[in-house]
Amino acid sequence: FIKVIDIAKKYKMGDVDFPALKGVSLAIDRGEFVAIMGPSGSGKSTFMNILGCLDVPTDGRYFLEGQEVGSLDKDDLAVIRNKKIGFVFQSFNLLARISAIENVELPLLYNGLSSKDRLQRGIAVLSAVGLKGKEYHRPNQLSGGEQQRVAIARALVNNPSIILADEPTGNLDSQTSAELMTLFKQLNKEKHITIVMVTHEADIASYADRRVCFKDGEIIKDECQ
Amino acid sequence: FIKVIDIAKKYKMGDVDFPALKGVSLAIDRGEFVAIMGPSGSGKSTFMNILGCLDVPTDGRYFLEGQEVGSLDKDDLAVIRNKKIGFVFQSFNLLARISAIENVELPLLYNGLSSKDRLQRGIAVLSAVGLKGKEYHRPNQLSGGEQQRVAIARALVNNPSIILADEPTGNLDSQTSAELMTLFKQLNKEKHITIVMVTHEADIASYADRRVCFKDGEIIKDECQ
Numbered sequence: 371f372i373k374v375i376d377i378a379k380k381y382k383m384g385d386v387d388f389p390a391l392k393g394v395s396l397a398i399d400r401g402e403f404v405a406i407m408g409p410s411g412s413g414k415s416t417f418m419n420i421l422g423c424l425d426v427p428t429d430g431r432y433f434l435e436g437q438e439v440g441s442l443d444k445d446d447l448a449v450i451r452n453k454k455i456g457f458v459f460q461s462f463n464l465l466a467r468i469s470a471i472e473n474v475e476l477p478l479l480y481n482g483l484s485s486k487d488r489l490q491r492g493i494a495v496l497s498a499v500g501l502k503g504k505e506y507h508r509p510n511q512l513s514g515g516e517q518q519r520v521a522i523a524r525a526l527v528n529n530p531s532i533i534l535a536d537e538p539t540g541n542l543d544s545q546t547s548a549e550l551m552t553l554f555k556q557l558n559k560e561k562h563i564t565i566v567m568v569t570h571e572a573d574i575a576s577y578a579d580r581r582v583c584f585k586d587g588e589i590i591k592d593e594c595q
Numbered sequence: 596f597i598k599v600i601d602i603a604k605k606y607k608m609g610d611v612d613f614p615a616l617k618g619v620s621l622a623i624d625r626g627e628f629v630a631i632m633g634p635s636g637s638g639k640s641t642f643m644n645i646l647g648c649l650d651v652p653t654d655g656r657y658f659l660e661g662q663e664v665g666s667l668d669k670d671d672l673a674v675i676r677n678k679k680i681g682f683v684f685q686s687f688n689l690l691a692r693i694s695a696i697e698n699v700e701l702p703l704l705y706n707g708l709s710s711k712d713r714l715q716r717g718i719a720v721l722s723a724v725g726l727k728g729k730e731y732h733r734p735n736q737l738s739g740g741e742q743q744r745v746a747i748a749r750a751l752v753n754n755p756s757i758i759l760a761d762e763p764t765g766n767l768d769s770q771t772s773a774e775l776m777t778l779f780k781q782l783n784k785e786k787h788i789t790i791v792m793v794t795h796e797a798d799i800a801s802y803a804d805r806r807v808c809f810k811d812g813e814i815i816k817d818e819c820q
């Protein structure tokens with residue numbers, strides 16, 4: 371379903387290359403729930419951006435549902451990014467000038483849904499993450515944790531087959547985090563949605579079936595739990 | 596040292612007022628280390644922004660070192676914000692187009708230090724938070740946790756007498772978090788720096804002497820530990 375082979379990523383800093391990923395290989399089955407852990411700066415977000423087709427590796431191959439991502443054209447990539455994958459960024463990436471509900475509806479704009487259906491779906495998913503009543507707040511009228519939950523709602527609204535979440539509970543208290551993980555677990559078990567989630571909190575990682583650990587751009591551990 | 600009496604904050608949403616803080620009273624002694632916890636949206640950041648003189652309350656009084664903050668003029672407030680208080684924002688607030696070291700040196704620009712002294716202090720504090728070698732990276736060339744540590748370094752560089760930190764370890768792994776908390780503890784014990792820190796992680800809160808819990812804009816618990 372998801373297979374990466376010897377993925378490397380080098381960032382250019384002046385005339386030096388910094389290896390953020392040093393040849394990472396991993397296979398994830400459809401419907402798996404995988405947690406990714408590792409020290410700050412170990413390459414987790416770099417890896418997630420490549421999985422989400424938001425960045426290209428310097429080396430290596432990436433197969434998604436049997437297709438090699440490196441050989442797809444711009445239009446195919448846009449379909450994957452928009453229809454198949456729901457992405458929760460570590461930095462939220464909300465549009466500041468529009469409301470929570472408008473941010474959440476963005477992925478639906480290309481789907482041909484009526485504005486009434488878009489609104490209905492948006493309100494339902496914001497309520498699922500505990501933000502009923504805050505739909506018309508703009509990001510600067512929401513707390514850090516509320517903004518993070520808008521970002522999660524936006525990733526879920528299009529019923530993607532894969533959810534890629536980068537520290538989705540980093541700004542949330544343990545009660546709100548547990549509610550969100552229960553939602554993730556439900557989507558994973560009942561709808562067979564594949565989830566890859568970066569977290570630094572062990573109790574959050576324990577919701578996953580498998581734990582993959584990064585260090586200095588490499589996978590140093592991969593264990594089921 | 597820090598005393599707030601019946602602090603209230605209402606946000607205007609359309610023609611409705613939303614009470615983010617409903618009359619909060621608290622006294623913090625010089626050299627205390629206080630953790631602030633509470634559910635997402637309970638008013639923690641609103642409270643911290645008022646403590647940091649970044650926002651004004653709708654009601655109530657705030658005394659800092661015996662002076663009433665509400666009656667100070669713009670220049671006095673700028674001195675407090677710049678010299679007395681180091682602030683770590685929940686959303687980092689780094690300037691995107693300049694490097695880590697330049698972001699960290701910003702608070703020093705108004706101090707009359709030579710550029711050589713500024714550079715030396717900036718490098719020392721970036722190394723103290725584990726970012727030796729990343730000084731010339733811009734924020735988009737750093738990971739989430741590294742950006743957070745630049746924000747912490749910027750709050751420390753001016754040797755403030757008060758550190759206000761809003762979820763300083765939200766994006767950090769447990770090893771890096773422990774190293775930072777050890778640094779905070781050292782600053783608190785050896786230099787008698789007063790620290791007020793918002794966190795949702797119990798093991799981070801345990802570094803503090805006192806734990807204050809917020810819920811729906813009010814303090815519901817205040818216990819020493």
Ligand SMILES: Nc1ncnc2c1ncn2[C@@H]1O[C@H](COP(=O)(O)OP(=O)(O)OP(=O)(O)O)[C@@H](O)[C@H]1O
Nearest residue numbers: 511513514515516606615635636637638639640641
């Ligand atoms: N400008 C604003 N207009 C309207 N409501 C606001 C505004 N800013 C914040 N709020 C509301 O005030 C409440 C308190 O926000 P605050 O940022 O203090 O919460 P918090 O305790 O820091 O939460 P978190 O743990 O998620 O960071 C939230 O419910 C938020 O929706």
Ligand SMILES: Nc1ncnc2c1ncn2[C@@H]1O[C@H](COP(=O)(O)OP(=O)(O)OP(=O)(O)O)[C@@H](O)[C@H]1O
Nearest residue numbers: 381390410411412413414415416736738739740741
């Ligand atoms: N554009 C860039 N140029 C140079 N170096 C970069 C760039 N982007 C990231 N890096 C470096 O690559 C390394 C990996 O970054 P990445 O964001 O993948 O880390 P991470 O594991 O997600 O860390 P965190 O837990 O702090 O979010 C970091 O050390 C970072 O400094």
Ligand SMILES: [Mg+2]
Nearest residue numbers: 415460738739
């Ligand atoms: Mg990251």
Ligand SMILES: [Mg+2]
Nearest residue numbers: 513514640685
């Ligand atoms: Mg907050």
